[in-house]
Amino acid sequence: MAPVVEVRELTKSFKVPVRQSGLGAAVKSLFDRKFTLVDAVKDVSFNIDRGEIVGFLGPNGAGKTTTLKMLSGLLHPTSGTATVNGHIPWKRDNAYLRTINMVMGNRHQLSWDLPAGDTYKLHQAIYQIADNEFERTLEELSDLLDLHDLLTKPVRTLSLGERMKCELGGALLHRPDVMFLDEPTLGLDVTMQHRIRDFVRSYNLRHGSTILLTSHYMADIAALCERVVVIHRGQLLFDGPLAQLVARFAPVKRLTVELDSADADLGDLGTVVAHDGFTYQLEVAKEDTTEVTSRLLANYNLSDIAVEDPPIEQVIEQVFTAE
Amino acid sequence: MYLARVIGVHARIGILKDLQYRVNFAGQLVNSALGFLLAIGSILVVFRHTDLLGDWTQTDLIMLIGVFSIVRGFINLFVRPGLQAYMEGIRTGLFDYVLLKPLDSQLYVSIREFRIWSLVDLLTGVGLVVWSGWVGGLEASLFTIVLFFVTMLAGFSVVLAFWFILGTSAFWFIKVDNIFVVFDSLFQTARWPLTVYPGAVRILLTFVVPVAWAVTMPAATLAGKLEIGSLWLTLLVPAFFVAVSRIFWKIGIRHYSGASA
Numbered sequence: 179m180a181p182v183v184e185v186r187e188l189t190k191s192f193k194v195p196v197r198q199s200g201l202g203a204a205v206k207s208l209f210d211r212k213f214t215l216v217d218a219v220k221d222v223s224f225n226i227d228r229g230e231i232v233g234f235l236g237p238n239g240a241g242k243t244t245t246l247k248m249l250s251g252l253l254h255p256t257s258g259t260a261t262v263n264g265h266i267p268w269k270r271d272n273a274y275l276r277t278i279n280m281v282m283g284n285r286h287q288l289s290w291d292l293p294a295g296d297t298y299k300l301h302q303a304i305y306q307i308a309d310n311e312f313e314r315t316l317e318e319l320s321d322l323l324d325l326h327d328l329l330t331k332p333v334r335t336l337s338l339g340e341r342m343k344c345e346l347g348g349a350l351l352h353r354p355d356v357m358f359l360d361e362p363t364l365g366l367d368v369t370m371q372h373r374i375r376d377f378v379r380s381y382n383l384r385h386g387s388t389i390l391l392t393s394h395y396m397a398d399i400a401a402l403c404e405r406v407v408v409i410h411r412g413q414l415l416f417d418g419p420l421a422q423l424v425a426r427f428a429p430v431k432r433l434t435v436e437l438d439s440a441d442a443d444l445g446d447l448g449t450v451v452a453h454d455g456f457t458y459q460l461e462v463a464k465e466d467t468t469e470v471t472s473r474l475l476a477n478y479n480l481s482d483i484a485v486e487d488p489p490i491e492q493v494i495e496q497v498f499t500a501e
Numbered sequence: 502m503y504l505a506r507v508i509g510v511h512a513r514i515g516i517l518k519d520l521q522y523r524v525n526f527a528g529q530l531v532n533s534a535l536g537f538l539l540a541i542g543s544i545l546v547v548f549r550h551t552d553l554l555g556d557w558t559q560t561d562l563i564m565l566i567g568v569f570s571i572v573r574g575f576i577n578l579f580v581r582p583g584l585q586a587y588m589e590g591i592r593t594g595l596f597d598y599v600l601l602k603p604l605d606s607q608l609y610v611s612i613r614e615f616r617i618w619s620l621v622d623l624l625t626g627v628g629l630v631v632w633s634g635w636v637g638g639l640e641a642s643l644f645t646i647v648l649f650f651v652t653m654l655a656g657f658s659v660v661l662a663f664w665f666i667l668g669t670s671a672f673w674f675i676k677v678d679n680i681f682v683v684f685d686s687l688f689q690t691a692r693w694p695l696t697v698y699p700g701a702v703r704i705l706l707t708f709v710v711p712v713a714w715a716v717t718m719p720a721a722t723l724a725g726k727l728e729i730g731s732l733w734l735t736l737l738v739p740a741f742f743v744a745v746s747r748i749f750w751k752i753g754i755r756h757y758s759g760a761s762a
Contacts, residue, residue, distance in 0.1 A: 192758060252600050254755050275603035287598040291518050303510040304602050306503065 181225035182356060182388045183249065188258035190219045190244050218244040220412040221258070226390065228355075231382055233403030233420075234392040237498050241412040242392040246358045249390065250280045262356055276305060279354040283364030286345055288333045294344040295329035298351060305352035312351065319347045322377055339370035346377065359391045363398055375401050396491045410498055420490070428493045431467045433460040435474060436482035447473060456481075461488065507604065508612050515579075515615025529618035533625055536573070540566045540692060555696045556726060560637035562694070565720040567629030569691055572656060572716055574623025576688075580661055581681070582614035584668040588678065591671045596757070607750045611661060634723060641723060649722045655739045656715035662742035663711055665750060672753035691716040696726075711738055 194216050197207040219241040226232050234242040247253045249260060251267040251274065260267060265274035288297045302312045320326050323343045333341060342362065349357070359378070363371040379402055382389055393399055399406060399420070406423055408416040416423055433448070435458050444450055447470050448462035462470045467485060474480060487493070519525065544566065548559045557565070587610045590596030599606055599613070634641070641649075667680045687710050695703055695717040706713040718735060721727045 247597070250601065252597050253758070270600065270606075272603040275601060278601075280597070280601055282594075282597065285594055285597065287595065289514065289518065291521055292514065296514060296517060300510050300514060303507045304604060 179228065182228045182230075183224075183226035183260070183262050183390070185225070185245075185249070185260045186223050186258055188219055188222045188245065188248060188260055189217065189256050190241075190248060190253060191215045191217045191256045217412045219248070219255075219409075222409065222412075222414045224407055224414065224417050226388060228388055229382070229386040230405060231378070231389040231391065231403050233399035233406045234390065234409060235399060235406050235494060236392075236409040240409045242409055243360050244412075245409065246280065246360055246390060246392060250278060250358045251275065252280075276352060277354055278356045278358065279349045279352070280358040280360065281345055281349045281362055283342070283359075283361035286333075286341060288341070288344055288348060290334050291332055293330050293332055294325075294336075294348065297333075298329070298348055301348055301351050307352055315351055315353060316347075319350055322380060323347050324373075339366045339373075342366060342370070342374065343377075346374070350381070353385065354387065355385070356388045357390070359389060361393055362391070363393060363395055371395060371398065378402055396494065400490060408494075408497065415497065424487045424490060424493050427497045428488050429464055430461045430488055431464055432486050432488045433462055433467070433470065433474075434458070434482075434484045434486070435460065435478075435480055438479040438481065442478065504608075511612055512615045512617075516617045519615075519617045526618050529621050533570075533621045536622070537570070537625055540569065543692070555694060557694050557696070557724070558637070560633045561720070561724040561726070564630055564633040564637070564723055565694055565716065566692065567626045567631075567633060568653075568656075568720040569716050570622050570626030570629060571653070572626075572660060572691070572712075573688070574619050574621070574626055575657055576660060576664070577616060577619035577622060579612060579615050580664050582616050583611050584664050585681070586610075586614045588668060588671045591757070600754070600757070606754065607665065607747065611665075630723070637724075639723065645722060645725070648727070649719050652718040652722050652727075652735055655735045656719055658739040659711045659715045659742050662739070662746040665746040666742070669746070669749040669753040672756050688712050694721065707734070707738065708741075711742060714738060 192215070193213045195207065196212050196214050197203045218239075222241075222245060234245065236242045244253065248255050249262055249267050251270040254268045263274065263277050265271055267274065288294050298316065301307075307315070320329070323346060325343060325347050328336060328340050328344055333344065336344065346362070362378070363374050366374065375398055378389060378391070381387065389402075391398070391402060404419055406416070406418070406420050407414065408423065416426065432451070435444075436456050437458065438456065440456055442458070444458055444460055448460040448466070450458060451461050452459035460470070471483070471485065474483065541563065544559060544562050547554060548562075552558070554562065587596065587599070590599060599609055602609055633639075664684065667684060668677070670680070671677045690698075690706055690710070691713040693713070695706060695713050698706060698713070714734075718727070
C-alpha cells in the first residue's frame with residue numbers, strides 16, 4: 179500500500195529582518211532593511227502510512243509546525259517535494275482540502291460570540307455535507323467528545339478545554355482522513371489532556387484516519403504515538419518507534435533499589451539521582467548495568483530492585499541540549 | 502447554488518452576531534444620517550451659485566449621491582469587514598483557517614463577514630436614486646434600467662477588486678490598517694461626477710483609483726449622460742482590476758508566511 183504522506187528533502191527558509199535593538203536602529207531599518215535567511219526546515223524526508231499516528235517532537239522553533247503547515251498547504255516550501263493523499267498540498271486543490279484538516283492549539287476558529295453549533299453550520303455549507311450525514315457525524319462526535327451541552331452556549335462562555343473540544347468537533351465534521359494536530363492540548367489541565375488524548379485515539383481506531391501530531395507534552399506523544407519523528411533545528415534527527423528513541427539516545431539505565439539501610443553510600447556504583455529513606459535511584463551507564471546489578475546483589479541486602487529507562491522527557495532534553 | 506448557500510449561511514451568522522450588539526444599529530443610523538446630510542448639504546451649497554455642474558443638474562447630482570451611498574453600503578456590508586478580518590487574520594495567524602477551507606480563498610474572504618446594519622446606507626442610496634428620478638421626471642427605458650444594473654455591477658466589481666489590491670499588501674507588510682483611511686479619503690472623490698475633474702485626474706480616477714468611475718457610471722446611465730462610445734469601459738475596467746487583484750492575491754498567498762506558533 180502506498181504511503182499517505184510522502185515527504186522528500188522538504189526545505190523551507192524564511193527571510194527574517196535583522197536589526198539592533200533601540201530607536202536609532204529601528205528608524206534606520208525603515209529605509210535599509212537587512213535580512214537573513216533562516217532554514218526552518220531542512221532536507222526533511224519521511225513516509226507515513228494510512229492509519230498511523232505519528233508524533234513530531236522538537237523544542238520550540240525546531241520546525242515541527244512549519245512542516246505541518248507545508249503538508250496542510252498553508253506554506254509553500256523553498257525546495258523539496260511532498261504528496262499527501264496523492265495531492266501536492268500547497269497547490270491547495272479543493273479536492274485535497276476536503277480530505278484533510280488542521281487544528282492548532284493556540285488558534286481558535288470558532289466565532290467568539292456565537293454557540294459552536296452555529297459555526298458548525300458554516301462548516302456544513304463550506305464542505306457540502308448533506309443534512310443527514312451532518313446530523314450523524316455531529317451525534318457521533320458529540321458522544322465521543324461529550325459536546326451535547328456545549329454546542330448551544332456562546333463560545334466565549336466556555337472554558338479553554340471545552341473550547342478545544344468544540345474546535346476538534348468542528349474540524350472533524352467533514353471526516354477528514356488526514357488530520358494535522360498542532361499542540362492540541364496546549365494550556366489544558368491534566369484531565370482535559372486525557373480526554374483529548376482518548377478522543378484522538380478512539381477516533382483514529384474508528385475511522386483509520388492518519389494523524390500527525392505535535393505536542394510539548396511528552397505524555398501526549400507517549401500515549402498516542404507508536405512512532406515519533408524528532409526534528410531539531412529544522413533537521414530530522416530520528417524517525418522510528420518511541421522505544422527505540424530511548425534506546426538510541428539514552429546512554430544510561432535507571433536502577434531503583436530498596437535496601438535495609440538508609441545511609442548506604444552507592445556513589446562508587448553510579449550517580450545517585452534520588453534518595454528517600456531506604457529507596458535509592460541510581461543512574462548507570464548502559465553497558466555497566468549487569469555488572470552493577472550483580473555487585474548490588476552481592477554486597478547489599480536488597481529487598482527490591484527495578485531496572486528502567488530514564489524518563490523520556492529527560493532523554494529528549496539530552497537530545498536537544500547536546501550539540 | 503453552492504455559492505448561494507455558503508453566502509446565505511455566512512449572512513445568517515453575520516446577522517446573528519450583529520443582533521447581539523444592537524447599539525451598533527443606532528450608531529449606523531446616526532452615521533448614515535450625518536453622511537447623507539453632509540452630501541446633500543454640499544450639493545445645495547454648490548447649486549446656490551450655479552445651475553449646472555458640467556452638464557449635471559442638481560437632481561442628477563442627488564442621484565449620484567444615491568449611487569455613492571449604495572456603493573458605500575456595499576463596501577461596509579461585507580467588503581470592508583471581510584478585508585478587515587483578513588488583515589487581522591494575517592497578523593494573528595487565523596488566516597490559516599481560511600486557507601484550509603476547500604473554496605477559493607479570495608472569494609471566501611469577500612463573503613465571510615457581513616455587517617447587516619450597513620444595509621441602512623444601501624437602502625438610503627436606493628431611496629435617493631428613486632426619489633431623484635421621480636423629482637427629475639426621469640423616463641427610463643428598459644434598456645437604461647438594464648444598463649444601470651450592469652454598470653452598478655461593474656462598479657461593485659471594481660471597488661471590490663480595488664480593496665483587494667490594497668489589502669493584499671498585508672501579505673508583505675503584515676500591518677496595513679492605514680489602508681482603510683487611505684481608501685476613505687480616496688472614496689470622497691466619488692462624491693462628484695468624473696466629468697468635473699480635469700483630464701489627467703479623470704484618467705487617474707478611472708484607471709488607478711477607480712472609485713469615482715465606479716460611482717459615476719451608474720448615475721450617468723440613469724441621468725442619460727452615458728456616452729455609448731464609453732460603454733466598452735464598463736467591461737474593460739472591471740476586467741482589468743479583477744485580473745490584477747487575482748494576480749496580486751495568488752502571489753500574496755505564495756508569500757504568506759503565517760504568524761509563528
